[in-house]
Amino acid sequence: MSVIEKKVPLLSDQNLVKKIRRGDTRRFGELIDRYQRLVLHIVWRMTGDQQITEDLVQDIFIKVYDNLDGFRFESKLSTWIGRIAYNTCINYLRREKPVMIDDLPDDSEIKWLISSDRPDDIIEDHDQKQYIHRLIEQLPPLYRAILTMFHLQAMSYKEIAEVVDKPEGTIKSYLFRARKLLKERLTAAQEGVTS
């Protein structure tokens, strides 16, 4: 007997959540598949450690499951999950590295945090990217999270503002300052190499 496989249509977030709430826990795996990239990128950029990232990602998805009944679709599911991921990371970092958490209100302070050491050779594209990634790692967690959500997850200012619980204007300002600083450091490094 031949078996004709029916193509299962992709559920909307709303229907997926409804099914999980009704007890279809297997569907939660689908939710993980859908949002693990978002969570992974936020956590990785904020912690920078593989083992810690895996532990936190696990905690975050369990929190998502435990709190799913309270989610009312007042925001997008991705924003809600992003907020849980961000808050979990912030709480972790507050426990482990309390010095790095506070927001930095002006450019002079953020500049102070990022090393101005120039690499020996960043002529190749790959080296430039590596150098920029090293600079990103030195930024405060909030900046790293915002840069990740905007550039890797293509989230809007409004969505990012909801995730990190800051005004949209602050998000725009942080993005601008972080990118300007990275560009300045890159330019300085390039000039150092060519001079």
Place this chain on the structure above:
Amino acid sequence: MKQGHLTEYQLQQYLDGQHPHDYDIESHLTGCHTCRETLESYRIVYGALSAAPEVRLNASVRSRVMAQIRPAGRFKISFETGFSIAFLLTAMITAGYLTGFSVDFGKINGFFAGLIEQLPKINVRIISDNIVFILVPLLIIIVIELLDKKVIKLKY
């Protein structure tokens, strides 16, 4: 802001796609080497920011999450279902009480009468005589829950 040059803010907005095909910006860039260089530096920064980090999630993380959420299950009755159950049971018992209607299920009635006799101040006859009105809706609810959770499946 540098006089005669595009601002850093304008250049970032341009790369963010906020000013697509902006003639003023594009014509300025064509004629201004300095702004083109700044824009090129920004392109490199943007490229690095958009590159996915070289990190992969171990497949065991997903399995560990699924293992942790399974045992707890999610058996719960929604407010609507709970209200319907309560309403149905109350209606059945009230109807039985007011009409005096009862169904003799022999041993079943006797069994529940025996159980309920242990409780003080309850009219044993009313409850035991009408126990079927409680059992049937409960049975229906259980079947619906089992169908909903796909523990039992109907074949069409």
